[in-house]
Amino acid sequence: MKHIKVLGKGCMNCKTTLARIDERARKLGVEVELEKVEDMADIVRMGVLSTPAVVIDGVVVHSGGVPSPAAIDGWLR
Numbered sequence: 202m203k204h205i206k207v208l209g210k211g212c213m214n215c216k217t218t219l220a221r222i223d224e225r226a227r228k229l230g231v232e233v234e235l236e237k238v239e240d241m242a243d244i245v246r247m248g249v250l251s252t253p254a255v256v257i258d259g260v261v262v263h264s265g266g267v268p269s270p271a272a273i274d275g276w277l278r
Contacts, residue, residue: 202232203277204259208244209252211237217267218253225273233277 205222209215219237226233238244238256247256251265255276262276 202234203257204234204236206236206238206256208238208247208249208254208256210239210241212253214267215253218255221267221270222255222273225270226277229274229277231277 207215207219207222209218215237219235222233223235244252244254247254247261249261249264253263253267254261254265255263255268257276263272
């Protein structure tokens with residue numbers, strides 16, 4: 202199972218990112234644990250300056266903007 206964090210203050214792009222990751226994981230049949238991180242101190246501590254950002258198993262894989270479905274599929278495979 203992949204542990205995925207979506208970092209951001211709760212803007213529409215953050216919500217879209219979270220929903221898109223959930224949708225792609227279900228479509229691919231990949232089990233994920235999704236977590237939303239909104240605390241700015243935690244976000245900065247992870248080295249992220251632009252949100253939404255995506256962290257998979259402790260590694261920042263995306264920052265700034267909504268990731269494409271193709272990018273998400275690549276992370277989940």
